[in-house]
Amino acid sequence: MVLLVKDFMRRGALTLSPDANVFEALRLCHDRRIRHVPILEDDQLVGILSDRDIRDVSPPLGDPQRVSVMKEKRVGDVMTRKVATTHPQDTIEHAAREMYERRINALPVVAEERLVGIITTSDVMRALVTFSGGVEPGVSRIAVRARKPGVLAEVADIIREQGVDVFSVLSSPQKISAYDRTLLFHLMIKDPSSVVRNLEGAGYEVSWPDSTVLSDEVAH
Numbered sequence: 471m472v473l474l475v476k477d478f479m480r481r482g483a484l485t486l487s488p489d490a491n492v493f494e495a496l497r498l499c500h501d502r503r504i505r506h507v508p509i510l511e512d513d514q515l516v517g518i519l520s521d522r523d524i525r526d527v528s529p530p531l532g533d534p535q536r537v538s539v540m541k542e543k544r545v546g547d548v549m550t551r552k553v554a555t556t557h558p559q560d561t562i563e564h565a566a567r568e569m570y571e572r573r574i575n576a577l578p579v580v581a582e583e584r585l586v587g588i589i590t591t592s593d594v595m596r597a598l599v600t601f602s603g604g605v606e607p608g609v610s611r612i613a614v615r616a617r618k619p620g621v622l623a624e625v626a627d628i629i630r631e632q633g634v635d636v637f638s639v640l641s642s643p644q645k646i647s648a649y650d651r652t653l654l655f656h657l658m659i660k661d662p663s664s665v666v667r668n669l670e671g672a673g674y675e676v677s678w679p680d681s682t683v684l685s686d687e688v689a690h
Contacts, residue, residue, distance in 0.1 A: 475565050476558035478597045479579045479587035485510045488517065488546025493537060495545055496524050506576040508585055509549050515578055515585050517549035524548075555580045556589065562597045565589055601638055609637050610662045614653045615675040616641075622653060628668055634659050 485508045486495055495507055499521050509517040527548045529536040556565045556577045565577055569591060579587040614625050622639065629636060635658040642652040657665065662678065669676045 473562040473597050473601055474558065475556050475560045475562060475579055475589055476587075478562060478593045479558065479589040480593065481587045483508055483578070483585060483588040485585070486519070486545055487511060488544065488549070490545045491541045492524055492527060492543040492545060492548060493540035495519055496528070496540060499524065506588060506590065508553075508578045508588060509545060510585065513584065515553060515555070515580060517546070517551045518553050518576070518578060519545055519549045520575070523550065553578060557581060558586060562594055566594045569594070608658060608660045610657050610659055611679050612655050612657065612662055612666055612669075613677045613679065614655065614669060616651050616653050621674075624672075625653065625655070625669065625674065628672060629655065629657065629665055632665050632668060634662070634665055 484498060484502055484504060486498065488509055488511055498507060499505060505521045507519045508515055509519055524540075527540075527543055529539050533539075554568055554572055554574065554577055556568060556579055558579055558581050568577060569575060576588055576590040578585055579589055614621070616622070626636060626639075637656040637658050639656070640654040642654075659665070666676050666678050
């Protein structure tokens with residue numbers, strides 16, 4: 471399954487013009503609970519303003535001149551002009567990498583030179599949780615240590631023989647070698663203890679992160 475920006479971005483992003491004042495931007499961020507505002511001029515993206523940008527140019531709370539100073543400052547004078555963007559058909563992985571490498575928390579989504587949405591680090595986290603099955607009822611996790619080639623296929627066969635569906639599989643980065651890694655299986659079963667026993671019987675090193683949670687549920 472490929473996760474695309476278009477499936478997790480926020481459409482209809484709230485925007486301002488460069489001529490808006492910083493106080494307007496602050497009110498918009500506060501009232502709509504957002505942290506980033508794309509700036510449009512003649513329907514073209516010309517910048518982005520973050521809550522950090524607003525804080526950096528605002529007098530401290532309690533300053534009697536705070537509001538008047540903020541009303542005098544134009545958004546166009548404090549916004550970031552060199553804006554990194556993404557496309558609706560880009561992958562979530564691409565958007566996440568862009569934000570990580572640039573140390574930013576949001577990307578305007580642009581298609582055919584027009585703003586169509588915005589995606590933030592929170593949206594990327596939501597995509598990761600969705601992909602891993604964290605929001606699906608009845609999904610459990612098991613971690614299998616892989617020390618040789620072909621482990622993924624072998625483990626998948628053992629799980630399939632149990633009549634259990636695999637929701638997704640994640641792999642940790644390589645450590646000692648290309649074959650020394652941990653595979654995290656998300657299974658469509660609430661109690662995977664029988665799967666764990668069969669894998670251990672086949673010689674695999676298996677941990678079950680959700681086992682303590684299930685034990686607590688049973689105890690109560």
